[in-house]
Amino acid sequence: MDKNKIIVFDTTLRDGEQSPGCSMNTEEKIKVALQLEKLGVDVIEAGFAAASPGDFDAVSRIAEQVKNSSICSLSRAIENDIKQAGLAVEKAPLHRIHTFIATSPIHMKYKLKMSEDEVIKRAVHAVEYARTFVDDVEFSLEDAGRSEIPFMKEVMDAVIAAGASTINLPDTVGYRLPTELGAMVKELSDFAGNRARISVHNHNDLGLATANTLAAVTNGARQIEVTINGLGERAGNSALEEAVMAIKTRKDAFGDLYTSINTKEIYATSRLVATITGVEPQQNKSIVGKNAFAHESGIHQDGVLKHQETYEIMKPEDVGVIKDSTLILGKHSGRAAFRDKINQLGFDKITDEELNSAFEKFKVLADKKKEVTDDDVRMLITDESLNHDKTYELVGLQISDCSNGLPTAAVSIKYNDEIISDANIGNGTMDAIFKTIDRLTGISGDLQSYNVTSVTEGKDALAKVTTRVVFDEQTPSFVGHGLSVDTMLATAKAYLGSVNSFLSQKERLSKRTEHQV
Numbered sequence: 001m002d003k004n005k006i007i008v009f010d011t012t013l014r015d016g017e018q019s020p021g022c023s024m025n026t027e028e029k030i031k032v033a034l035q036l037e038k039l040g041v042d043v044i045e046a047g048f049a050a051a052s053p054g055d056f057d058a059v060s061r062i063a064e065q066v067k068n069s070s071i072c073s074l075s076r077a078i079e080n081d082i083k084q085a086g087l088a089v090e091k092a093p094l095h096r097i098h099t100f101i102a103t104s105p106i107h108m109k110y111k112l113k114m115s116e117d118e119v120i121k122r123a124v125h126a127v128e129y130a131r132t133f134v135d136d137v138e139f140s141l142e143d144a145g146r147s148e149i150p151f152m153k154e155v156m157d158a159v160i161a162a163g164a165s166t167i168n169l170p171d172t173v174g175y176r177l178p179t180e181l182g183a184m185v186k187e188l189s190d191f192a193g194n195r196a197r198i199s200v201h202n203h204n205d206l207g208l209a210t211a212n213t214l215a216a217v218t219n220g221a222r223q224i225e226v227t228i229n230g231l232g233e234r235a236g237n238s239a240l241e242e243a244v245m246a247i248k249t250r251k252d253a254f255g256d257l258y259t260s261i262n263t264k265e266i267y268a269t270s271r272l273v274a275t276i277t278g279v280e281p282q283q284n285k286s287i288v289g290k291n292a293f294a295h296e297s298g299i300h301q302d303g304v305l306k307h308q309e310t311y312e313i314m315k316p317e318d319v320g321v322i323k324d325s326t327l328i329l330g331k332h333s334g335r336a337a338f339r340d341k342i343n344q345l346g347f348d349k350i351t352d353e354e355l356n357s358a359f360e361k362f363k364v365l366a367d368k369k370k371e372v373t374d375d376d377v378r379m380l381i382t383d384e385s386l387n388h389d390k391t392y393e394l395v396g397l398q399i400s401d402c403s404n405g406l407p408t409a410a411v412s413i414k415y416n417d418e419i420i421s422d423a424n425i426g427n428g429t430m431d432a433i434f435k436t437i438d439r440l441t442g443i444s445g446d447l448q449s450y451n452v453t454s455v456t457e458g459k460d461a462l463a464k465v466t467t468r469v470v471f472d473e474q475t476p477s478f479v480g481h482g483l484s485v486d487t488m489l490a491t492a493k494a495y496l497g498s499v500n501s502f503l504s505q506k507e508r509l510s511k512r513t514e515h516q517v
């Protein structure tokens with residue numbers, strides 16, 4: 001074990017997905033997982049395989065595609081959860097099962113209704129059973145932040161003897177202060193010695209998640225559980241970009257400690273996760289927020305112009321923020337400049353088909369906008385690669401909405417090479433669009449959330465719409481994305497995207513069931 005290496009365990013696809021409104025479909029999770037691999041994370045917690053057939057499908061398909069990061073699934077200390085986790089991760093060249101049970105008095109008494117002895121028995125059996133599937137087992141003492149140290153030591157002794165090699169100490173409810181968390185980690189990492197690696201998983205309920213993660217690292221933790229943009233249950237988890245950049249920027253405080261993250265991929269990863277979830281980091285969010293490297297006031301601008309380090313402790317390019325792009329894209333730009341920009345933005349896995357289709361959309365956009373910005377291009381490419389499921393394709397949309405009339409939408413879509421059209425009235429224009437699409441596809445969706453943001457400033461900015469739609473009781477919500485300078489067009493595309501995503505998941509799951517039968 002390299003004593004200076006901090007293992008980065010990313011849980012964007014599991015705890016991050018527990019952020020209300022952040023669920024992702026399988027294709028989107030695969031995109032995020034491949035980007036996390038490119039970012040250099042050591043372990044990707046790809047989901048909770050036993051939670052649903054869709055979650056199992058996502059974890060197992062990620063396991064088939066990711067080669068360089070270990071793929072992990074969470075499971076309760078319950079045989080069936082562990083079995084699902086084991087089966088889902090088995091195809092990954094590197095894999096891990098993460099099992100957990102709560103050890104705090106409040107959780108044991110009220111939630112689990114179990115005695116300390118029962119908890120230890122369940123924990124030991126879970127680890128032993130997990131070891132029948134994989135060699136690498138992580139055990140979490142849920143709510144370690146409010147657990148008693150002597151009991152935690154008993155649990156640790158037992159699960160290490162049963163075969164766990166990583167012991168995670170989650171501050172599940174974000175209760176601890178950095179000094180307290182640091183002291184707990186010090187005592188328990190000294191106790192574990194070289195029998196197991198100590199990990200931390202901090203929540204941000206008091207805004208202390210990253211401070212706690214860093215306090216843990218200086219006190220012996222050698223794995224940090226983090227998420228992109230700090231997504232996660234309630235107030236979120238410790239953000240990967242914050243912890244990693246603190247360790248890199250403050251070498252004087254962290255000595256030889258290091259992570260294997262390629263920090264130049266941080267911004268691209270943050271943008272991908274924000275686009276897919278539809279949840280933008282706040283503007284003043286450290287490292288990845290819109291204002292993280294912006295200087296507004298004269299004295300600061302003067303300082304930065306004279307010497308960048310007067311007001312910047314990190315270089316924006318070190319986290320992949322490209323400032324002062326030299327190539328300005330507009331309607332006279334050709335394929336070469338477009339490809340060059342895409343490469344500069346770090347999209348190296350894009351297919352020729354995706355590039356050509358994005359280029360066509362870029363030309364249409366350039367006709368409408370004076371200057372196409374880096375963020376516009378990033379969105380065009382991301383949109384192209386996210387909208388692979390194309391059972392239905394939007395061909396035309398006509399809307400009318402007079403203040404005293406009936407909001408109406410006429411929609412044309414392509415289905416099996418045939419154009420089908422219909423029109424409907426609604427309570428508003430959007431309602432009319434959704435109702436018409438429902439009638440055309442024969443599938444009725446229930447819109448759970450609708451989010452529209454503008455990609456850049458200006459009246460001619462691209463609108464990015466994210467819809468989250470539920471189609472039946474058996475499956476979760478399906479996310480759709482639409483991009484256009486026209487918000488209503490983006491809305492129709494996003495809603496159809498949700499329909500397409502639902503249909504492709506349904507088809508994949510029924511094939512899997514047929515195969516199993």
Ligand SMILES: CC(=O)SCCNC(=O)CCNC(=O)[C@H](O)C(C)(C)COP(=O)(O)OP(=O)(O)OC[C@H]1O[C@@H](n2cnc3c(N)ncnc32)[C@H](O)[C@@H]1OP(=O)(O)O
Nearest residue numbers: 048050051052075076077078100101102111112142172233
């Ligand atoms: C702190 C965390 O982030 S924990 C991870 C949270 N993630 C999730 O919950 C994933 C999504 N969850 C789900 O899909 C569902 O909750 C499932 C499939 C896991 C379980 O569903 P259900 O069987 O209907 O149980 P439900 O969610 O209502 O209750 C949880 C049960 O698990 C028990 N439980 C909770 N944690 C554990 C554990 N680590 N080990 C064993 N049992 C546990 C609870 O005590 C409760 O048991 P009870 O029904 O006997 O009272």
Ligand SMILES: CC(C)C(=O)C(=O)O
Nearest residue numbers: 100140142143170172
């Ligand atoms: C399951 C564990 C690791 C968790 O997410 C928590 O305790 O917050």
Ligand SMILES: [Mg+2]
Nearest residue numbers: 015172201233
């Ligand atoms: Mg958590």
